Amino acid sequence: MTVTITRTQRRFVLPESELPTHYYNIAADLPVPQPPPLHPATREPIGPEALAPLFPMELIRQEVSAERLIEIPEEVREAYRIYRPTPLQRAIGLERALDTPARIYFKNESVSPAGSHKPNTAIAQAYYNRAEGVTRLVTETGAGQWGSALAFAGAMFGIETKVFMVRVSYEQKPYRRSFIESFGATVVPSPSDQTNAGRAILAADPDSTGSLGIAISEAVEEAATRDDTKYALGSVLNHVLLHQTVIGQEAIAQMGMAGEEPDVVIGCAGGGSNFAGLAFPFLADRLAGTRQTRFLAVEPASCPSLTQGEYRYDFGDTAGTTPLLKMHTLGNDFVPAPIHAGGLRYHGMAPMVSHLVDQGFVEAKAYPQTACFEAAVQFARTEGLIAAPESSHAIRAAIDEALAAREAGEERVILFNLSGHGFFDMAAYDAYLGGGLADGQA
Numbered sequence: 431m432t433v434t435i436t437r438t439q440r441r442f443v444l445p446e447s448e449l450p451t452h453y454y455n456i457a458a459d460l461p462v463p464q465p466p467p468l469h470p471a472t473r474e475p476i477g478p479e480a481l482a483p484l485f486p487m488e489l490i491r492q493e494v495s496a497e498r499l500i501e502i503p504e505e506v507r508e509a510y511r512i513y514r515p516t517p518l519q520r521a522i523g524l525e526r527a528l529d530t531p532a533r534i535y536f537k538n539e540s541v542s543p544a545g546s547h548k549p550n551t552a553i554a555q556a557y558y559n560r561a562e563g564v565t566r567l568v569t570e571t572g573a574g575q576w577g578s579a580l581a582f583a584g585a586m587f588g589i590e591t592k593v594f595m596v597r598v599s600y601e602q603k604p605y606r607r608s609f610i611e612s613f614g615a616t617v618v619p620s621p622s623d624q625t626n627a628g629r630a631i632l633a634a635d636p637d638s639t640g641s642l643g644i645a646i647s648e649a650v651e652e653a654a655t656r657d658d659t660k661y662a663l664g665s666v667l668n669h670v671l672l673h674q675t676v677i678g679q680e681a682i683a684q685m686g687m688a689g690e691e692p693d694v695v696i697g698c699a700g701g702g703s704n705f706a707g708l709a710f711p712f713l714a715d716r717l718a719g720t721r722q723t724r725f726l727a728v729e730p731a732s733c734p735s736l737t738q739g740e741y742r743y744d745f746g747d748t749a750g751t752t753p754l755l756k757m758h759t760l761g762n763d764f765v766p767a768p769i770h771a772g773g774l775r776y777h778g779m780a781p782m783v784s785h786l787v788d789q790g791f792v793e794a795k796a797y798p799q800t801a802c803f804e805a806a807v808q809f810a811r812t813e814g815l816i817a818a819p820e821s822s823h824a825i826r827a828a829i830d831e832a833l834a835a836r837e838a839g840e841e842r843v844i845l846f847n848l849s850g851h852g853f854f855d856m857a858a859y860d861a862y863l864g865g866g867l868a869d870g871q872a
């Protein structure tokens with residue numbers, strides 16, 4: 431009997447020396463500029479001074495920059511080297527299980543200290559804050575991934591960190607809280623009684639499960655009212671998306687190692703940062719008209735800002751304290767059902783991602799959570815990785831692309847972002863495996 435072994439490369443690993451040296455700023459390549467943030471009272475574009483109480487000047491400069499490449503400071507690159515470059519992997523087991531002619535690749539951001547892509551910007555934000563003498567940062571977290579990332583980065587750069595954690599996640603994931611605290615940060619469930627915004631929500635609904643919009647209001651309020659404290663945001667804003675572009679730049683090099691170019695690039699989208707991080711460097715060619723790559727942002731059906739929201743100016747938070755951002759929004763008072771993908775429960779979307787959807791460069795799709803867990807379990811059994819519930823949305827879309835390729839009898843190269851692991855989300859898997867998980871609930 432002869433045994434035929436197909437040898438196919440599974441992992442594409444870059445040496446440390448290939449870590450990107452610059453962030454890629456897509457604003458420089460847009461055919462139509464992104465609508466600017468507005469002052470809520472005057473409805474005039476805001477100047478840098480409006481953001482100065484919240485962010486250090488370098489991050490404000492990056493927020494409005496039109497410079498195509500922004501150099502990554504050496505100290506930031508040194509911290510990245512703890513886990514970067516991250517591997518690109520080919521999902522051969524999944525391809526076989528789907529019996530598809532498609533080739534599926536994923537960028538594995540779950541290997542970072544926090545377990546997701548979030549440290550890519552947390553490290554940069556901690557660095558730029560410390561460089562301007564900031565000693566204390568406050569933030570919000572949904573799933574806990576962002577809070578973990580900022581706590582880790584705060585520990586690295588000697589910054590005290592406080593995290594308002596959306597109450598439903600605080601209760602669903604007690605070990606995520608311990609994880610954040612292990613890095614020395616303080617965690618407070620939101621809504622809390624520590625801010626005006628939190629107290630107002632609790633007065634109206636003492637059992638509020640919270641939302642990212644509410645937690646942002648609490649963190650922004652604390653930063654704006656304390657001289658020693660600045661605010662850090664884990665998604666949505668341009669400078670955050672910018673820092674994430676290390677993902678896509680590495681992926682371009684790694685797809686080159688595999689001898690492939692993606693036909694479709696997929697990411698889940700909560701505030702839009704991991705999707706943007708993978709997609710934007712590839713989008714440069716699409717914007718230049720040299721490639722026809724498709725880009726797909728995937729969101730939960732119970733928080734469908736891109737697929738069902740309106741594209742208009744809205745506040746980034748619930749209390750209405752931020753500048754007005756032009757984005758796809760479900761309304762800043764929208765409180766999504768407490769689904770397990772806590773990081774995708776945001777009423778709005780990154781203005782830059784919204785703009786690219788509006789301009790027809792990016793497609794969007796929404797899935798209910800049970801369909802995503804089904805995909806995540808198939809991925810676990812074929813690739814050996816437990817995905818974060820957020821990332822399972824990208825896996826679902828990648829599987830559906832591969833099945834569509836099978837139906838059409840065509841080859842298709844699919845690239846998705848595995849934005850994080852689900853090691854702190856076993857209660858969610860437990861609910862799914864036990865048959866007790868419905869769409870639109872915890």
Ligand SMILES: Cc1ncc(COP(=O)(O)O)c(C=O)c1O
Nearest residue numbers: 575665700701702703704773850
């Ligand atoms: C693993 C993971 N993926 C995705 C997201 C969604 O955020 P974004 O759309 O900014 O990538 C989060 C947010 O917490 C997350 O933890």
